Amino acid sequence: MSTVITSREFNRDVSAAMRAAEYGPVTITDHGRPSHVLITAGEYNRITGRDELVGDRLWRNQDPTIEFDLPSRRIEPERNFDQ
Template identity: 70%
Template sequence: MTTITSREFNRDVSAAKRAAEHGPVTITDHGRPSHVLLTAAEFARLSGALEAVGDRLWARDGIQIDLDLPARTVEPPRELDL
């Protein structure tokens, strides 16, 4: 893992971004780790944030997923108690 200081990061953000292509970059502030720079793809992989439930259910490669869902019912509205 690459480590750079906050000052180095501020001076050359592009170099930090290039380094993040090869793995996480730890940014230190006063000698202590304060931030970690990741590519967007790596962040999405780690967090799973970009994957929607529908993506998992989407039929891929001809595979069909059948879900037996209960029938939807609509109850009549309740009377208001004023």
């Protein structure tokens, strides 16, 4: 089951949309039409077949013409938050 919310509702309570995405895709509408779908990172990785960190993707795709020093990578354990 997919949750549907307006872009206004999304902007008002992003945290609620993120919680809803834990149970399935959240369709965000703009003027009554679907415009975006919010899913968890885990679901995105499952769909795309990728299981990489965003930082790894940034390191791999650096444009040498752009001066941008990325900090050293450090991987921290996942944090559990109260729900």
